Amino acid sequence: MSISVTFNSAHRIPLASAFFMARRPVVDRQQNLAAHELLFCNFFATAAPVAAPAEQPASASVLSDVYAHGLTRVIGDLTGILYIDIDALMSDIFQFLPPQNVVLEIATLRNPSPQVIARLTELGAAGFRFALVVNDDDEDVRKLLPMVESVRIDITGRSAADLGRLCAAFKAQQKRLLAERVETIEQFRMCLDLGFDLFQGYYFLNPEILEGRKISPSQQAITELMSLIASDADNADIEHSIKSHVSLGLNLLRLVNTPAISAHRIDSLRQALMVLGRDQLQRWLQVMLYAEPGVHGRSILPLMAQATTRGRLIELLAQKLRPGNRSFADTGFTVGIMSLMDTLFSMPMEEILKQIPVVEEVGEALLQRQGYYGKLLSLAEHTEWKTKNDAQLMQATRELNLSYNDLYMVQLAAFEWSDHVTRCMH
Structure with a gap:
């Protein structure tokens, strides 16, 4: 059985939304692949010079496209971490998504409404797991912490002391820690020492050139x-x-x-x-x-x-x-x-x-x-x-x-x- 794609048939099933997708690797403390984080950005059809497409949470229509074309084709037999927006959170798309295969990643919400809290509770009862994107340990974060399994922290520009403070606060709440944008082996080792559980970033793609290195x-x-x-x-x-x-x-x-x-x-x-x-x-x-x-x-x-x-x-x-x-x-x-x-x-x-x-x-x-x-x-x-x-x-x-x-x-x-x-x- 050869895995291939037929472009003619693929074009008969157009995407409902115009987006680009990135599948970013997430590794565990042993540096084995543990999950794939899926991020999206809008596709602008204009031929004029374009603004940079900032990563955005997935809308309900994007999630529908991902599901329709086969979520397992994207994530394989690993966990998929889906960065979603509030509209997607409140939609009915989750009746189609397998809770055992995904973690739903949400940005910290300012003054989360009772409806949002109720929705998180409902989906949690259905078996869905949540990760919270955090910048600090503040009041809004604490309101959502009881409903999430893990927190995602962008390490860019943060000192070891600052990261250590956040790690200690969230570890005390028994939360798994995902370090985002780990781009060097030194950053990976630092985050490992601080107690992070998962690591997203491309540090493992960067060559460490060794003088006199020989092929095995x-x-x-x-x-x-x-x-x-x-x-x-x-x-x-x-x-x-x-x-x-x-x-x-x-x-x-x-x-x-x-x-x-x-x-x-x-x-x-x-x-x-x-x-x-x-x-x-x-x-x-x-x-x-x-x-x-x-x-x-x-x-x-x-x-x-x-x-x-x-x-x-x-x-x-x-x-x-x-x-x-x-x-x-x-x-x-x-x-x-x-x-x-x-x-x-x-x-x-x-x-x-x-x-x-x-x-x-x-x-x-x-x-x-x-x-x-x-x-x-x-x-x-x-x-x-x-x-x-x-x-x-x-x-x-x-x-x-x-x-x-x-x-x-x-x-x-x-x-x-x-x-x-x-x-x-x-």
């Missing part, structure tokens, strides 16, 4: 095999290379015997090579590079999920923009999944490209974000919303003549594929 033996075996494929070596040489690294051969057989690859049992490397073909083998070797155990104390799964999402997203965008050009789409996948290898290897990208040969267009995209592949990679990075305001996202979609509907459908397929692959490789 298993990763070296994979890169050598990738070089053989790139040089158009004989199948016998490729098979011999795999057999000389037992763990690589076993992992490859395990991978090809998943539903995403083959519905029939594959027992030999020769058969696996025939089933996969060289292009697909190259793709799965790229994925397998991210299947190493934790790097420098970090869990690798969040990085793998992000890299495979980028790869699949760019592949599907390439397929959408240049239909029928399989080679173009395959190269797009390579650009996306290789874009985080500097983080994976703790090495400069220039050094990595000396060991893993790529065509000039791929190198330009990875090093300078130049060329058509560079534009696609930049768009994929913008969809991650590392900043609160990202006007570049809308600008990039206009330049590529993509609608918000196009992008959303591609994101759904990329999330679904990445989640499936990450589970298979774990």
Whole structure:
């Protein structure tokens, strides 16, 4: 069963609302993926210069779209944290949402009305869980605390002392703490020491370049095999290379015997090579590079999920923009999944490209974000919303003549594929 998207059929089911969506990773104290936070911004159809699209809580109509197209396609088997507005809170959309799969995130309300309190109580009784976005421990926050499971604190610009004061206050109320916008490993360690339970941010994407860093033996075996494929070596040489690294051969057989690859049992490397073909083998070797155990104390799964999402997203965008050009789409996948290898290897990208040969267009995209592949990679990075305001996202979609509907459908397929692959490789 291959997970894919058909654009013609997708366009027959247009979104009712015009929005962009970001799925931001949330990790636990062991740095394993624990949840996905979903944020939204309005899409402005004007061709004029745009204002930056600030993240906004989801309206009832947006939630309806997310539900209609499959919430599990967005969040997989993890928890989805939905940042919602008051109109959505008071709507009837929650009769369709599974309470066990979502946490409803709400901004602190000034003087919350009896109707809002009653609604929170009603939904809580139905099994829904709430997170409260807080800036301080004030009277309005205290009114809502009894009804929420956790609090979300944006750590931007806050000192350790200030954060420690808030953590102590909310821990005393037995609330789980989610640190928002953790962008460096130093910030993660600080929040870990302060007692935060969950961490949203992209600190794990930032490369820690280590002088003299060497690729591990298993990763070296994979890169050598990738070089053989790139040089158009004989199948016998490729098979011999795999057999000389037992763990690589076993992992490859395990991978090809998943539903995403083959519905029939594959027992030999020769058969696996025939089933996969060289292009697909190259793709799965790229994925397998991210299947190493934790790097420098970090869990690798969040990085793998992000890299495979980028790869699949760019592949599907390439397929959408240049239909029928399989080679173009395959190269797009390579650009996306290789874009985080500097983080994976703790090495400069220039050094990595000396060991893993790529065509000039791929190198330009990875090093300078130049060329058509560079534009696609930049768009994929913008969809991650590392900043609160990202006007570049809308600008990039206009330049590529993509609608918000196009992008959303591609994101759904990329999330679904990445989640499936990450589970298979774990």
